[in-house]
Amino acid sequence: GDSVTQMEGPVTLSEEAFLTINCTYTATGYPSLFWYVQYPGEGLQLLLKATKADDKGSNKGFEATYRKETTSFHLEKGSVQVSDSAVYFCALRENTGTASKLTFGTGTRLQVTL
């Protein structure tokens, strides 16, 4: 079945440092890929997405490129801020018929300090 593997956290960075959170996936078809962010006490918010190979999703300075050859969708940001501290989830959605369930990784906690 489908699965998503994320690097384990927590990831602790100083403000303005470069961020990479690794994500790889296993899927039978050609899924869409997502990064969601969860701030303390809140639900999930979509951060960015990519629907086909070589697509780059971007939002709020975060980027991720859909790499079919390596089955990866790594999240990057050039300069993190304290306000980026949250848990980040990589997810996939199979694009078959009406199926639309999201399969999530276990999440990576990011803590940014001054």
Next chain:
Amino acid sequence: DAGVTQSPTHLIKTRGQQVTLRCSPKSGHDTVSWYQQALGQGPQFIFQYYEEEERQRGNFPDRFSGHQFPNYSSELNVNALLLGDSALYLCASSWAELGLPNEQFFGPGTRLTVL
């Protein structure tokens, strides 16, 4: 425009009891999905409702059931609660174009604690 709303925010139950959680989708959305997020884990898909029918289901026992109403709101029911059912329950809504899914928007969740 209100987003996805869920009630209650928190709930405490004892083993063996039954619980009902409620979700109102974002305006214009007709599809509701439910997820269970255990502490320190990613959300796990429970099921999805569209046109008042269960369209897709994850690997959850029959103790988990749901319903969607004509106004697209939804309920999640869990019978015979177990300690392991303690989790954050997330509702997500989306809209279907020509029956195909679109982006899911998540509510803040209901925190269920089973003692």
